[in-house]
Amino acid sequence: MSEVILSREILRELEEIGKRAYPDEGCAILLGDTDNPGIKEVKELKNTEDKEFSKSFFQVNPIEILDIEKEKNAVITGFFHTHPDQRAVLSKEDEDYMIPGIIYVVMSIVKGSFADIRAYVKEPDCGGIREFDI
Amino acid sequence: MKVYISATLRNFFGRNPVIEISENNIKEILDKLTDEYPEAEKILFDEEGNLRKFVQIYVGDENKTQKEFWSDEIKDNSEVLLLPAVAGGAPRESIISDDRRKAVFFDDSEVERFGRHLLLKDIGVKGQKRIKAARVAVIGAGALGSPVIQYLAAAGVGTIKVIDFDEVKIENLQSQVIHTSRDLNRPKVASAKDKVRNINRNIDFEAANVKLEADNIVSEIDGYDLVIDCSDNFKARYLINDACVLCKIPLVFGAIYQFEGQVGIFNLDGGPCYRCQFPAPPESGLVPTCAEGGAISPLPGIIGSIQANEALKLIIGIGEHLDGKFLTIDSLYLTSKILKIKKNHSCPICSAGAGITGVEDFDYEEFCGLKEEEQEIPVEGYTPEELAAKIESGEPITIVDVREPHERAILRFPNAIVIPIGQLARRKNELNPEQDTVFICKEGKRSILAINTLREAGYAGPLYNLKGGVDAMKDIVFSHEGAWL
Numbered sequence: 001m002s003e004v005i006l007s008r009e010i011l012r013e014l015e016e017i018g019k020r021a022y023p024d025e026g027c028a029i030l031l032g033d034t035d036n037p038g039i040k041e042v043k044e045l046k047n048t049e050d051k052e053f054s055k056s057f058f059q060v061n062p063i064e065i066l067d068i069e070k071e072k073n074a075v076i077t078g079f080f081h082t083h084p085d086q087r088a089v090l091s092k093e094d095e096d097y098m099i100p101g102i103i104y105v106v107m108s109i110v111k112g113s114f115a116d117i118r119a120y121v122k123e124p125d126c127g128g129i130r131e132f133d134i
Numbered sequence: 135m136k137v138y139i140s141a142t143l144r145n146f147f148g149r150n151p152v153i154e155i156s157e158n159n160i161k162e163i164l165d166k167l168t169d170e171y172p173e174a175e176k177i178l179f180d181e182e183g184n185l186r187k188f189v190q191i192y193v194g195d196e197n198k199t200q201k202e203f204w205s206d207e208i209k210d211n212s213e214v215l216l217l218p219a220v221a222g223g224a225p226r227e228s229i230i231s232d233d234r235r236k237a238v239f240f241d242d243s244e245v246e247r248f249g250r251h252l253l254l255k256d257i258g259v260k261g262q263k264r265i266k267a268a269r270v271a272v273i274g275a276g277a278l279g280s281p282v283i284q285y286l287a288a289a290g291v292g293t294i295k296v297i298d299f300d301e302v303k304i305e306n307l308q309s310q311v312i313h314t315s316r317d318l319n320r321p322k323v324a325s326a327k328d329k330v331r332n333i334n335r336n337i338d339f340e341a342a343n344v345k346l347e348a349d350n351i352v353s354e355i356d357g358y359d360l361v362i363d364c365s366d367n368f369k370a371r372y373l374i375n376d377a378c379v380l381c382k383i384p385l386v387f388g389a390i391y392q393f394e395g396q397v398g399i400f401n402l403d404g405g406p407c408y409r410c411q412f413p414a415p416p417e418s419g420l421v422p423t424c425a426e427g428g429a430i431s432p433l434p435g436i437i438g439s440i441q442a443n444e445a446l447k448l449i450i451g452i453g454e455h456l457d458g459k460f461l462t463i464d465s466l467y468l469t470s471k472i473l474k475i476k477k478n479h480s481c482p483i484c485s486a487g488a489g490i491t492g493v494e495d496f497d498y499e500e501f502c503g504l505k506e507e508e509q510e511i512p513v514e515g516y517t518p519e520e521l522a523a524k525i526e527s528g529e530p531i532t533i534v535d536v537r538e539p540h541e542r543a544i545l546r547f548p549n550a551i552v553i554p555i556g557q558l559a560r561r562k563n564e565l566n567p568e569q570d571t572v573f574i575c576k577e578g579k580r581s582i583l584a585i586n587t588l589r590e591a592g593y594a595g596p597l598y599n600l601k602g603g604v605d606a607m608k609d610i611v612f613s614h615e616g617a618w619l
Contacts, residue, residue, distance in 0.1 A: 025224065045220070059221035062140075062190050066217055069141045076141045079220055086224040092403065093223035096187045099142050100177060125176060 003133040004078075004103055004119040005038055013042045014117070018082035018109040021047065025058040029068060030078040030105065039077050039103075043068060055084060057093070078103030078119075085109070088116040095129060098122040103132065135210055137163060142218040143189070146174040155214075160191055161204040163214060182479050190219045226403060228451030229359050229384060230264040238263040238292075247334070248290055261450035262290065268449045269293040271355050273346065273374055274364035275322040276300070277429065278388045280312035281438030282362050282445070287330040289446055293338040294330065297354055298322045299345035309431045346370060348493040351377040360448060362386045362441055368415035369502045375400060375408035376493050379484045384448060388441040390429045393466035395437035398475065399444060401484065402457045410478035411460065415502050417583065428540065433465050513582050515599035518607040521572060525549075532571040536584045537604070545604055547574055555584050559591035567595030578603035 006014075017026045024047060031041040045065075047058040058081050069076065079102065081094075088108040090098075098104055100122045108116040119132040137153045144151060148171060157163045168175040180186055190199045192215040193208055199219075208214065228235075240248075240262070251257045251265075268291050272282050275298040286294055302310070302317045302325055310322075317325035323341035330339045342354055351373055355361050361383050363374045371387070378385040384402040389395065400407045440461070447453045460473040482489045490496050516524070524531055533550040535542060542552065553561055565571050565588075573581035578601050585597045600607065 025222075027220070029220075049221075055224075057221070057223040059219075062192065062215075062217035062219065063195060065140065065142070065220060066138075066215065081222055083224040086227055089225055091223045091225040092405070093221070097219055097221045099188045099218055101145060102142055 002130070004105065006105075006117075006134055007039075010039055010042055011117070014080055014105070014107060015114045017042070017044050017080070018084075018107045018114065019112060021082060021084075022109050022112045023084045024051075024054040025049070025056070025082050025084060026109075027058045027060060027079065027081040029065065029076060030080055030103065031068075031072060031074040032077040033074055041072075041074065042080070043072075056086075076102070078105060080105040080107070082107045082109050085111065088118040090120055090129065095122070098129065100124045105134075135163075135208065135212065135214065137167070137214045137216065140215070140217045143177070143216055146177045147171050158208050158210070159205055160193075160198060160208070160214070163208075164204075187221075188219050190217045191215070192217055226451075228264050229402075229448050230267050230451075234267040235260065235263045238267045240266075244290070244336075251289070256452045257450055261452065264449050264451065265290045265446065266292040268360065269295070269358045270360045270362060270445060270449075271295040271297065271358040272362045272364055273297045273355075273370070274366065275310075275312065275326045276306065276364065276366060277309040277390065277434035278364035278366075278438040278441065279322075279326070280310050281435050282364055282388075282442045283326050284312055284329060284333065285439060285442035286445065287333040287337055287339075289442070290334065291337065291446075291449070293340065293358075295340035295342060295354075295358065296323050296326050297342040297344065297346060298326075299343060309429060309434050311435065346373060348373060348496065348498060351493060352381060355383060356381050358383060360384055360386065360445055362388070362445055364388060364438065364441070367502075369498050371408060372415065372501065373493060373498050376483050376490060376496065379407050380491075380493065386441050386445050386448070388437050390433050390437050391427050393430055393433060393464060395433055395463045395465065396460060397437055397440045397444065397456060397463075398460040399448070399456045399458075402448070404484075405458050406475045406477040407481060407484040409483050410481045411475045413478070413481075417503060427538070430465065436463065436465060513585050513599050514597075515578070515601040516572060517601050518609075521600055521607070524570075530569050532565055532569060534565070534571060534573050534584070536573060536575050536580055541576055541604075545608075547604060547607075550574060555580065555587060558584055558588050562588060562591055562593045565593065565595060567593070570596050570598055572598045572600055574600040574604055574607075576603045577605055 017028050020026060027045045027047055029043050029045055030039045032038050033040055045060045047054055048061050049057045049059050083106060086108060088106045101124055103119055103121055105119045117134055119134050120129050121132055122129050135155055137155050139147045139151060155163050155166050157166050178185060178189055190197060192198060193212050248262050251262050252259060270286055270291050272279055272294060275283060275296050283294060283296055300322050302313045302320055302322055304318060306313060312329050313325045321343045323343045327339050327341050330337055344350060346354060355377055361374060361378050363371060363385060365371060375385060378401050385400045387398045387400055387408060444455050447455050458475050460475055461470060463470045479485050533547065535547050535550040535552050536555050573584045575581040578599060581599045585599060588597060
């Protein structure tokens with residue numbers, strides 16, 4: 001697999017999350033199901049980063065992820081976050097926090113509007129990072 | 135005790151959501167887990183054995199990820215949770231802040247002058263303002279400095295500081311295209327200043343006609359957004375790298391030798407530094423300097439232009455660049471490759487527990503093997519006049535030339551036998567231990583290495599170095615053949 005398929009509806013949801021969070025970073029968890037590991041559902045996550053830094057950073061309470069895991073019993077396909085007024089490329093910080101095999105979708109929101117979206121996956125051995133087509 | 139594995143990490147633990155473990159502290163639990171699931175070890179821990187950033191360990195609802203909690207006893211009825219750390223940050227767009235960019239304005243002539251940049255979507259007004267706001271220090275106004283300084287000036291970098299202690303010599307004109315015949319014997323920084331003024335009088339050009347040492351480098355580069363290393367020796371490279379790390383200034387590195395060149399970006403946002411990739415310089419004398427080894431004229435133009443391009447990309451905040459990478463180019467066979475550079479977590483200058491905290495405390499002369507008096511075995515030598523007198527008197531001596539073939543082609547040393555340093559130990563029987571053997575090279579440094587090599591190989595005959603090398607011999611006039619060159 002070297003591509004990520006996003007339905008128009010999912011893309012719209014992600015865009016809405018990014019616009020709502022602007023000028024801060026928005027974030028979400030991307031869920032699939034056991035029959036189809038593609039992205040079937042998006043659930044917005046709370047950016048718990050201090051207000052002072054939330055324009056350029058995000059972090060999520062891991063207990064929130066745990067609750068979603070247990071409640072939804074869904075397959076976690078990936079995570080999504082936005083880069084307000086920045087390119088949709090991974091920062092060093094993003095790379096460090098990537099779990100191998102999980103899809104990371106990054107959206108660039110420029111002046112409050114969608115600008116670019118890209119997807120990345122870290123190799124299973126924690127080696128390089130590949131960009132996937134969307 | 136139950137260990138819950140997050141769905142995001144489960145693939146590395148046989149897809150098990152819960153694993154029963156009898157151990158009762160985090161350290162032992164992690165050891166047990168990685169024993170049972172060996173593939174998980176590489177996922178959980180990095181090469182230095184530190185827990186990777188994307189893993190968090192909770193006991194109940196308490197975060198126990200820090201190592202200090204790993205030996206604490208955990209109650210039997212507790213649940214240990216291996217959870218993902220979901221976090222990240224936006225890439226820094228440019229090394230020039232938005233506030234500084236916004237403080238810049240253009241007049242009509244600047245709009246006209248930089249029109250070709252303004253047309254580019256990735257540069258535009260925003261990028262050009264960043265270029266004008268930038269303060270860049272270029273170290274070295276020689277071969278690499280020539281294209282770097284001129285392209286930065288042409289692109290409109292607002293402040294360019296050039297640091298060089300040298301004067302323009304005739305042999306510089308082959309590759310140092312910022313200088314001309316009219317600049318001979320002038321300080322290079324003065325010559326560079328004139329050229330920059332001819333390109334754009336609005337550029338704030340700062341000339342520093344000083345030799346960089348440990349006691350002045352920090353004051354010379356502090357406060358600049360970027361340093362571009364266009365120096366030509368290892369001592370300067372380590373000094374510049376270390377000062378950039380301590381001053382938190384990104385560094386665009388460049389180097390050339392014969393037909394090959396290298397470019398890299400170091401110390402960008404805490405990324406790897408030059409020492410991470412090259413912890414120590416090669417042994418003194420082993421690698422000829424650019425002045426000894428030579429370089430084809432356009433090579434510094436190629437490498438310096440790439441340095442200037444990388445600098446502008448960092449300033450504007452666009453494109454992919456060589457942060458954590460090292461580009462090597464072979465201009466003879468037109469091949470190139472990019473090597474990845476990892477941060478060395480035990481780097482003496484840029485790691486968390488770095489031993490070097492100030493450049494003044496580090497002996498760069500010794501580190502780069504430049505202290506001749508500290509050689510393990512002192513090497514005796516002849517001055518050019520003493521050697522000339524021995525040759526004139528017909529005294530039986532063996533002269534061994536350890537220079538490269540291209541160096542010998544420029545200036546042959548009469549009656550010398552040629553033995554490369556690498557073959558000395560094997561060919562020591564070709565020398566007569568009953569008579570004096572004098573080693574020669576271009577500057578009298580590689581010949582010291584040759585003598586030490588031969589001594590280590592057990593050669594017992596008398597060995598002498600030609601002090602100052604063939605360069606110092608140029609002015610000697612032999613009675614039978616006139617001037618040497």
